[in-house]
Amino acid sequence: MLHEAMSKQLKIVAVAILVLAVFAVLIPGIRQSSAQEEGQYAGIEQCAMCHEDTVKAFQDSIHGQKGFALRSDKACESCHGPAAAHVEGGGDKTKIKSFASLNTQEKSDMCLGCHERGKKMFWMGSAHESRGLACQDCHSVHKPAVEKAQLKKKNQSQLCFDCHKQKEAQFFRPSHHPVKEGKMECTSCHNPHGTQTAKLLTADSVTEQCYQCHAEKRGPFLWEHVPVREDCTNCHEVHGSNRLKLLNAKEPFLCQRCHSDTRHPGTPYDETRVTQNRIAGHSCTNCHSTLHGSNHPSGHTFLR
Ligand code: HEC
Ligand code: HEC
Ligand code: HEC
Ligand code: HEC
Ligand code: HEC
Ligand code: HEC
Ligand code: HEC
Ligand code: HEC
Ligand code: HEC
Numbered sequence: 001m002l003h004e005a006m007s008k009q010l011k012i013v014a015v016a017i018l019v020l021a022v023f024a025v026l027i028p029g030i031r032q033s034s035a036q037e038e039g040q041y042a043g044i045e046q047c048a049m050c051h052e053d054t055v056k057a058f059q060d061s062i063h064g065q066k067g068f069a070l071r072s073d074k075a076c077e078s079c080h081g082p083a084a085a086h087v088e089g090g091g092d093k094t095k096i097k098s099f100a101s102l103n104t105q106e107k108s109d110m111c112l113g114c115h116e117r118g119k120k121m122f123w124m125g126s127a128h129e130s131r132g133l134a135c136q137d138c139h140s141v142h143k144p145a146v147e148k149a150q151l152k153k154k155n156q157s158q159l160c161f162d163c164h165k166q167k168e169a170q171f172f173r174p175s176h177h178p179v180k181e182g183k184m185e186c187t188s189c190h191n192p193h194g195t196q197t198a199k200l201l202t203a204d205s206v207t208e209q210c211y212q213c214h215a216e217k218r219g220p221f222l223w224e225h226v227p228v229r230e231d232c233t234n235c236h237e238v239h240g241s242n243r244l245k246l247l248n249a250k251e252p253f254l255c256q257r258c259h260s261d262t263r264h265p266g267t268p269y270d271e272t273r274v275t276q277n278r279i280a281g282h283s284c285t286n287c288h289s290t291l292h293g294s295n296h297p298s299g300h301t302f303l304r
């Protein structure tokens, strides 16, 4: 009995010593690895020794100014992480946050720490974010083509056309919004960082978007034309069209898509008569000239 109890006590002591020993080895280990992760900052003067041109260009850019310094005193290392080890290693590439090795999320996180508000509020989940774009697909911190908004292309529309070829083709059609003429930009209607509205529109709906510049189409009208109030793209192709006035179909077909059953059908042949008098010129808007809405007391058929 006595022998058994002693060996039990011995076992407990042995286990206790073992546990202590393990801790003794682990604790300094934990400390050491966390010190490595935190890393040491080197400061921008160090970077200038080997990256002179980059540092000079950076100091002249928007991120070299006071506003940035107020958000972070770590200069280069705000984005590239602690770089003392990189400096000590004589520019060891493996000891610095290499841009090429970051995934999309990490690339954008580099910027979102300071730029998550304002126009960037709806970035997460936006069409561009969810299709794998990062901030750096459109912006360059070090080699922007233009200083304004640090874009990678001189021309904003060119930046967008690189990926949106179909839209580029549309803007070359005879009738188009004057984007390539430089009178407006894609961002006159879109926010590439994401919006609450579909298609990255900055207004609450397509129609609201159009009213911003074509306010006279808003009314109020005594007689409203339902499809106009509903959505301008019922008849217009916003970016560009081969028909007059950005129309998405030619008259009279434009109207006949919905009005097949008027008292003066748009079909040229009707029973025995060869032509219908009311469709002279085939243009419904020759007579229905106020189709966007009328304020005339007897304008319910948009003739005045
Ligand atoms: C002793 C010289 C030296 C110093 C000091 C130095 N670097 Fe470098 N750095 C290099 C060299 C060399 C490379 C590799 C260049 C190459 O291969 O194109 C490099 C590469 C880099 C890269 C690119 C890594 C990649 O993905 O290819 C970054 C970012 C960088 N340095 C940031 C910094 C920052 C920030 C500082 C200041 C804290 C700094 N460097 C200080 C020499 C230096
Ligand atoms: C606001 C974030 C940010 C800051 C601050 C910043 N960088 Fe960069 N750096 C980047 C990004 C993003 C890239 C990837 C290329 C690009 O987008 O221009 C990069 C790339 C680099 C490269 C790789 C070579 C190249 O041009 O592609 C070097 C070297 C570098 N940075 C050094 C520096 C130095 C030195 C500083 C400080 C003077 C600095 N960076 C400050 C974001 C930053
Ligand atoms: C430490 C904070 C910080 C980080 C990180 C940062 N920025 Fe900035 N950024 C600023 C400040 C401050 C300004 C100055 C504009 C202002 O006052 O709002 C600015 C301005 C800009 C501008 C506007 C330039 C203009 O013409 O108005 C762009 C574009 C920009 N940053 C892109 C980026 C990108 C891309 C990244 C990531 C690679 C990034 N920033 C990371 C703080 C930061
Ligand atoms: C699809 C291209 C694209 C992407 C992706 C993109 N931007 Fe932009 N960004 C632009 C354009 C174009 C402008 C100029 C907008 C204007 O003139 O109103 C701009 C403007 C800015 C500005 C300056 C104006 C402002 O909103 O205050 C900042 C800062 C900025 N972007 C940060 C970012 C950040 C951070 C990310 C990533 C989360 C990002 N951008 C992703 C195209 C893009
Ligand atoms: C006058 C306002 C306006 C301008 C300027 C504008 N857009 Fe649009 N865009 C719209 C509207 C409204 C829609 C949604 C209705 C539609 O698809 O026609 C849209 C839709 C889009 C779509 C989605 C199309 C689809 O089939 O889902 C893309 C991509 C697009 N625009 C790119 C661009 C690019 C790139 C530019 C600049 C070169 C540009 N837009 C300029 C108003 C505009
Ligand atoms: C690096 C490529 C790239 C660039 C640059 C780019 N886009 Fe896109 N854009 C995409 C992708 C990918 C989609 C998603 C297309 C899809 O889902 O069919 C998209 C979708 C869109 C949509 C439709 C959103 C929706 O909800 O359907 C609009 C609008 C748009 N982009 C506008 C722009 C504008 C404006 C610019 C320039 C400031 C721009 N894009 C630059 C790749 C790009
Ligand atoms: C940012 C301002 C702006 C917005 C928003 C806008 N437009 Fe325009 N729109 C213009 C300008 C500028 C013209 C060219 C006027 C000129 O050439 O005299 C134009 C011309 C037109 C034309 C006549 C084209 C022609 O060939 O004569 C139509 C139709 C049109 N816009 C429809 C729309 C529709 C539909 C929307 C909404 C999706 C819209 N616009 C949103 C500025 C805008
Ligand atoms: C039912 C079809 C239809 C709808 C819907 C429609 N339009 Fe039109 N729009 C036309 C036709 C047809 C023309 C060319 C005849 C003319 O000049 O009146 C035109 C011409 C225009 C023009 C150029 C001539 C002018 O009157 O200034 C603008 C701008 C315009 N529309 C804006 C809009 C806006 C904004 C909306 C949405 C609120 C809209 N349209 C909805 C059929 C339509
Ligand atoms: C997207 C469908 C659509 C298109 C395209 C369309 N309309 Fe209409 N239109 C309607 C609807 C819906 C009404 C309301 C019908 C009602 O109240 O019975 C209407 C009403 C009218 C009326 C008044 C009818 C009445 O009895 O008071 C006229 C006139 C008219 N449209 C002419 C046109 C012309 C001209 C065009 C071509 C420029 C056109 N519409 C294109 C849907 C359309």
Ligand code: HEC
Binding pocket: 252, 255, 256, 259, 261, 262, 263, 264, 265, 266, 277, 278, 279, 280, 282, 283, 284, 285, 286, 287, 288, 301, 303
């Ligand atoms: C020569 C002038 C003229 C032309 C062209 C014309 N209309 Fe009319 N439209 C009228 C007149 C006049 C009325 C009758 C108004 C009334 O009864 O108060 C009318 C009435 C209508 C009405 C409402 C009553 C009904 O008949 O259902 C619609 C819808 C309509 N037109 C659509 C069209 C369409 C679509 C086109 C083109 C295919 C067109 N109109 C071409 C003069 C014209």
